[in-house]
Amino acid sequence: MSAEAVRQPAAAPIVDVRNVRKVYRRDAEQITVLDGINLQVPPGEFVALMGPSGSGKTTLLNLIAGIDRPTSGEVVVAGTDVGRLSESELARWRSHNVGFIFQFYNLIPVLTAQENVELPLLLTSLSKKERRERALTALKVVGLADRAGHYPRQLSGGQEQRVAIARAFVADPGVLVADEPTGDLDAKSAEEILALMESLNRDFGKTIVMVTHDPRAAERAHTQKHLEKGVLKA
Amino acid sequence: MPLPISYNVRNVRTRWQVSLLAVIGIGLVVTVFVALMAMRTGFTLALRATGEPGNAMVVQRGSASELTSWVPLDHRNKIVVDQRVAVGSNGRPLASPEIVVVGAMPRRSDHLPTNVTIRGVTPSAFEVRGGIEIKEGRTFQPGLDEVIVGKRIADRIQGLDLGATIPIQRHNWKIVGIFTSRGGAFESEIWGDLDTMAGPFRRQGGSNSLAVRLKDASTLESFDRWIRDDPEMQLQAVQERKYYEDQAGGLSATLLFLVGFVSLTMGVGAVFGAMNTMYAIVAARTREIGTLRALGFSRRSILFSFVMESVILALAGGLFGCLLAFPINGFSTASGQTPSFSEVAFAFQITPDILARGLVFATAMGFFGGLLPALRGAKLPITSALREA
Numbered sequence: 001m002s003a004e005a006v007r008q009p010a011a012a013p014i015v016d017v018r019n020v021r022k023v024y025r026r027d028a029e030q031i032t033v034l035d036g037i038n039l040q041v042p043p044g045e046f047v048a049l050m051g052p053s054g055s056g057k058t059t060l061l062n063l064i065a066g067i068d069r070p071t072s073g074e075v076v077v078a079g080t081d082v083g084r085l086s087e088s089e090l091a092r093w094r095s096h097n098v099g100f101i102f103q104f105y106n107l108i109p110v111l112t113a114q115e116n117v118e119l120p121l122l123l124t125s126l127s128k129k130e131r132r133e134r135a136l137t138a139l140k141v142v143g144l145a146d147r148a149g150h151y152p153r154q155l156s157g158g159q160e161q162r163v164a165i166a167r168a169f170v171a172d173p174g175v176l177v178a179d180e181p182t183g184d185l186d187a188k189s190a191e192e193i194l195a196l197m198e199s200l201n202r203d204f205g206k207t208i209v210m211v212t213h214d215p216r217a218a219e220r221a222h223t224q225k226h227l228e229k230g231v232l233k234a
Numbered sequence: 235m236p237l238p239i240s241y242n243v244r245n246v247r248t249r250w251q252v253s254l255l256a257v258i259g260i261g262l263v264v265t266v267f268v269a270l271m272a273m274r275t276g277f278t279l280a281l282r283a284t285g286e287p288g289n290a291m292v293v294q295r296g297s298a299s300e301l302t303s304w305v306p307l308d309h310r311n312k313i314v315v316d317q318r319v320a321v322g323s324n325g326r327p328l329a330s331p332e333i334v335v336v337g338a339m340p341r342r343s344d345h346l347p348t349n350v351t352i353r354g355v356t357p358s359a360f361e362v363r364g365g366i367e368i369k370e371g372r373t374f375q376p377g378l379d380e381v382i383v384g385k386r387i388a389d390r391i392q393g394l395d396l397g398a399t400i401p402i403q404r405h406n407w408k409i410v411g412i413f414t415s416r417g418g419a420f421e422s423e424i425w426g427d428l429d430t431m432a433g434p435f436r437r438q439g440g441s442n443s444l445a446v447r448l449k450d451a452s453t454l455e456s457f458d459r460w461i462r463d464d465p466e467m468q469l470q471a472v473q474e475r476k477y478y479e480d481q482a483g484g485l486s487a488t489l490l491f492l493v494g495f496v497s498l499t500m501g502v503g504a505v506f507g508a509m510n511t512m513y514a515i516v517a518a519r520t521r522e523i524g525t526l527r528a529l530g531f532s533r534r535s536i537l538f539s540f541v542m543e544s545v546i547l548a549l550a551g552g553l554f555g556c557l558l559a560f561p562i563n564g565f566s567t568a569s570g571q572t573p574s575f576s577e578v579a580f581a582f583q584i585t586p587d588i589l590a591r592g593l594v595f596a597t598a599m600g601f602f603g604g605l606l607p608a609l610r611g612a613k614l615p616i617t618s619a620l621r622e623a
Contacts, residue, residue: 059617062616062617065528067527067528067616067617067620068615068616068617087532087533088532088533088534091527091530091531091532091533092530092532093530094528094529094530095529095530095531096530100525100528100529102525102620104521106521106522106524106525106620108241108522108525108526109248109522110241110244110245110248111241111244119526119529120529120530122237122238123529123530123531167529
């Protein structure tokens with residue numbers, strides 16, 4: 001979609017986090033994880049969220065991805081205030097707007113690479129044939145078309161993450177969220193994954209928000225945001 | 235669109251070790267259920283197969299069985315000439331007066347004595363009762379001390395062999411034939427000539443019962459009313475098939491209660507077993523649940539998927555249980571708990587209906603066993619599910 005969006009300089013941010021607070025309650029204790037966060041990500045951007053453990057970067061990512069809700073403030077992604085959606089609306093919204101890349105790939109072990117990639121398409125109105133074709137195309141993009149029938153246990157870590165990336169973009173969401181995508185990989189595989197993400201951003205116009213510890217990974221992003229104790233540093 | 239069922243089937247297959255205990259647990263319950271149902275069906279069928287739809291049994295009012303009933307000769311003569319009674323090929327009424335006694339005989343299996351029904355009949359019994367077939371030897375000769383023996387009881391009682399002589403009421407009777415009666419209760423009886431048996435059995439001047447064929451089965455009610463309205467006769471007419479079915483009533487109901495009670499208590503145990511397994515499965519797949527929810531699958535599809543998986547497990551158990559129960563199909567046994575206190579032999583009957591009920595029962599166990607674990611899985615917050623190792 002977003003090739004055009006990139007060309008529009010004044011485009012509204014695809015991710016708009018406004019004055020967000022997130023407080024967890026543990027017994028009587030309240031823990032403020034995010035405090036007054038404001039973050040605008042224009043379409044086609046590649047952002048790295050950095051910061052020490054416990055700084056709240058994964059929590060912020062979860063809010064943007066619509067799998068968690070802010071205690072106060074607004075998270076508007078792709079034009080929708082995700083905090084206002086019901087549980088089932090939110091599930092439907094995620095399937096159309098967000099692609100997930102996890103640190104440990106999170107492929108379903110009993111499904112083949114192609115079936116894993118096909119999963120998000122089960123939530124669309126595509127026919128079985130169309131689903132299969134699109135899944136294969138996505139696998140081609142990540143260079144694993146020849147592994148379509150393999151199960152996750154038959155793939156290397158790097159290959160698993162590439163299948164997971166294919167799964168993340170197969171339904172053509174505007175935003176990809178990645179939580180330490182290279183955290184479990186060796187240097188060479190990490191490099192391949194980062195190159196793939198760069199290509200998705202550059203060639204397919206995907207907006208990427210990536211949480212990472214790894215400075216080399218962060219360098220690939222256009223912008224880096226640093227979180228510390230729940231507050232964004234410039 | 236929900237998650238495909240193949241996903242559940244593959245999970246069951248991949249984690250078969252975890253699933254095995256639940257499958258076996260549910261399977262054994264289904265085995266017991268099918269076996270008990272087969273027993274009840276076999277017993278009911280044995281008694282239901284006894285009797286022709288157009289036949290009426292004339293017995294004494296208030297008698298619990300033929301043993302305690304008495305139809306005097308003069309009443310019999312009055313009844314058989316009624317116009318509603320059919321006439322046989324020889325021009326005589328199709329009516330079969332019968333005397334019934336019970337004798338104790340040793341079982342082949344444990345040599346312990348059990349009660350066997352001995353029935354004295356006239357040659358017209360074969361035409362009236364219908365379905366009697368001599369399988370070996372020949373039928374008895376009126377006037378001679380000869381008997382024929384039902385196939386089922388011949389298999390169960392010591393000494394009931396073709397050509398052998400057996401003592402009944404201080405009289406020796408020669409076995410000249412073995413007969414069947416379409417699986418009915420007569421196959422658990424010994425038959426001989428009425429007039430020859432009346433003396434030694436002290437059953438002269440009448441019969442215990444009178445079976446008559448009606449020209450038209452729908453006249454049974456008026457036939458019964460006519461008999462009841464006669465102040466001299468303390469008799470009634472009952473449809474033959476119903477008469478024997480009612481004899482089964484007590485035991486059949488007891489068996490049904492037993493099926494229900496045993497299946498329910500064991501079923502509750504199996505449901506807890508399945509629940510335990512499903513909780514373990516949900517716990518092992520927590521991160522997977524988080525991933526699926528993040529991808530956009532709703533809580534409802536997660537709930538449905540895990541209930542489905544539990545039902546698949548239970549159905550596998552159900553099939554296993556049916557297979558395990560199958561060898562008892564046709565296995566013969568007997569019950570002495572009949573109103574005439576004598577053995578009625580019957581075969582365990584596993585019918586498609588029983589197997590279907592067994593599978594439905596398994597499905598129900600799977601559903602209830604899977605519901606709470608599936609709810610737990612569906613309710614997990616995505617963020618904490620994703621954090622699970």
